[in-house]
Amino acid sequence: MDKSKLLKKLRKPKRTTLIAALAVVVIGIWGITALLGGNKSASANVAHTKLAKTELINSVDVSGSIKSKNTQKVYSTLSYSVKEIYVNIGDKVEAGEPLAQLDTSSLELDIAQQRSTFEASQKTGTINLESKKRIYEDTKKQYENGMNTELLNAENSLKSAENDLTTKKNTYENNVESYKFGAVSKQELDQSEAGYKLAQNTYNKAAASLEAAKIKAAQDVKTAEANYNSALADYNNDSQKIALDKLEKNLADATIKAPISGVVTAVYAEAGSPGNGLLFVVEDAEKLTITTYVKEYDADKVKPGQMVNIKTDATEDELFAGQVVRISPASTKTANGTTDTSNTTVEFETEVDILEPDDQLKIGMNARLNIIIEKKADVYSVPYDAVSVNNQGQSIVYILTGENGRQRMEETVVEVGMMTDYYTEISGEGLADGVLVVNNAASAGTGDKARPGAAMK
Structure with a gap:
C-alpha cells in the first residue's frame, strides 16, 4: 500500500x-x-x-426515540357530554373496541320523535307513489293497446268524415255528368259541389285531430311516467328519512371506538365534559420505528436496507434488530419549509424500522442505534x-x-x-x-x- x-x-x-x-x-x-x-x-x-x-x-452511531408507524388520533364532532370512559393509558385495544360512551339520552328522544314523523311521511309517500304508479301503468297500457279514449274518438271521427266525403264526392261527380244532359239543374249541381267541399274540409280536420290525438296519447304516457319517477324519488329521498338517518348515525358515533388495534397512549376525554374534539390517541405497538438524524459527513454512507443494532437504557445491553427504511434526500427543514441554515450542523432525517416486536420496547423510549455500514x-x-x-x-x-x-x-x-x-x-x-x-x-x-x-x- x-x-x-x-x-x-x-x-x-x-x-x-x-x-x-x-x-x-x-x-x-x-x-x-x-x-x-x-x-x-x-x-x-x-x-x-x-x-x-x-x-x-463499521457503524454510524445515532440516537432517537421509539414511536409507532401507525398513530391514530380519535376525534368526535358530537357535543354530547362524556358519560363513561372504558380505557386508561397503556391499555391494549382491538380495532372497533369501545373507548368511551357519550350521553345520548336527549339524542334518543330526538330519534323517537323523528322516527314518528318519518313513518307518517312514509305512509303519505306510499299512497302517493302507488297512485302515480297505477296512473302510469294504466296510461301506458291504454296507449299500447289502442284503447285511449281521445284517440278512439278521433279515429271514429275520421272514419265518419271519410265515408261522408266519399258519398259527397260521388254525388257531385254524378251531378256534373247529369248536368251536361240537362238531367239536373244548375242549382242542384252547385249544391252538390258545396256539399263535396264541406265534406273534404271536415275530413281534413278529422285527420289532423287524429294526429294530434296520437301525439297527446304518447305525451300522456311520458307525463305519467315522469310523475311516477318524481314520486319514487320523493319517496326514496324523503327529507324526514335523511334527518332520521343523521340522528341514528350520531347515536352510533356516540360510542367512541378504537380505529386500529394497538395501545392507548393518550386519554383526553373527561367524564362530564363535552365529547367533541380530540379524545384519545391509539398507536400500533407491533409496528415500531425510530426517527433519527444523521450528520452531514455520514449521510453518504447510510442507505436504505442497512441493518441496525438497537439498544435502550431500559434494556441495557440487549440488542434489537432494525433496518434503515428511509433517509431524507435533503437536510432538515425549518417550520416554513426552507433548509435550516441557522445551525452549522447539517443533519438528514432517517427512519429505522424495528424488525421484530418486543414487549420490552415501549413507545417513547430513548434508543441508541448503530447503523452497520460495513461488516467483516x-x-x-x-x-x-x-x-x-x-x-x-x-x-x-x-x-x-x-x-x-x-x-x-x-x-x-x-x-x-x-x-x-x-x-x-x-x-x-x-x-x-x-x-x-x-x-x-x-x-x-x-x-x-x-x-x-x-x-x-
Whole structure:
C-alpha cells in the first residue's frame, strides 16, 4: 500500500464503532524494556495485542426515540357530554373496541320523535307513489293497446268524415255528368259541389285531430311516467328519512371506538365534559420505528436496507434488530419549509424500522442505534497505531518473537483491509492465533530486544 494513502487512511476522523461478535480481541498490556540499539537503552511500557479472529463492524452511531408507524388520533364532532370512559393509558385495544360512551339520552328522544314523523311521511309517500304508479301503468297500457279514449274518438271521427266525403264526392261527380244532359239543374249541381267541399274540409280536420290525438296519447304516457319517477324519488329521498338517518348515525358515533388495534397512549376525554374534539390517541405497538438524524459527513454512507443494532437504557445491553427504511434526500427543514441554515450542523432525517416486536420496547423510549455500514467476520485486527509503513511503502506491524526474557520485535509485512475508528484488519504470512503484535509501531524497531517488566493495568 502507498505510504501516503495508508497514513491518510490512518488519520481519518473517528466516527464509527467496533463491535466484536464472533471473538474477542484481547489486548495484553505488558511492561517490557526495549534495548533501542547502540549505547542507548530505555525502559518502556509496551502494549501488545494477542491475535484472535474477530468481527469488525463499521457503524454510524445515532440516537432517537421509539414511536409507532401507525398513530391514530380519535376525534368526535358530537357535543354530547362524556358519560363513561372504558380505557386508561397503556391499555391494549382491538380495532372497533369501545373507548368511551357519550350521553345520548336527549339524542334518543330526538330519534323517537323523528322516527314518528318519518313513518307518517312514509305512509303519505306510499299512497302517493302507488297512485302515480297505477296512473302510469294504466296510461301506458291504454296507449299500447289502442284503447285511449281521445284517440278512439278521433279515429271514429275520421272514419265518419271519410265515408261522408266519399258519398259527397260521388254525388257531385254524378251531378256534373247529369248536368251536361240537362238531367239536373244548375242549382242542384252547385249544391252538390258545396256539399263535396264541406265534406273534404271536415275530413281534413278529422285527420289532423287524429294526429294530434296520437301525439297527446304518447305525451300522456311520458307525463305519467315522469310523475311516477318524481314520486319514487320523493319517496326514496324523503327529507324526514335523511334527518332520521343523521340522528341514528350520531347515536352510533356516540360510542367512541378504537380505529386500529394497538395501545392507548393518550386519554383526553373527561367524564362530564363535552365529547367533541380530540379524545384519545391509539398507536400500533407491533409496528415500531425510530426517527433519527444523521450528520452531514455520514449521510453518504447510510442507505436504505442497512441493518441496525438497537439498544435502550431500559434494556441495557440487549440488542434489537432494525433496518434503515428511509433517509431524507435533503437536510432538515425549518417550520416554513426552507433548509435550516441557522445551525452549522447539517443533519438528514432517517427512519429505522424495528424488525421484530418486543414487549420490552415501549413507545417513547430513548434508543441508541448503530447503523452497520460495513461488516467483516473471522479476521485479524489490531489497533490503528499498530500498523505503519516502511521505506519500501509496505504496510508493516511488529511481532514479538522469542520467549520471556529473550523477546524481539520483528517487522512483518501485512495487507491492510477494513478499517474502523480504532482497529485495522490485517492479513499476511506469519499471522496466526496467539501471535503478539505491538500496539504502537512508532515505538518499536526491528531486532530490538524486549524483556518482561511489571504488568500494567
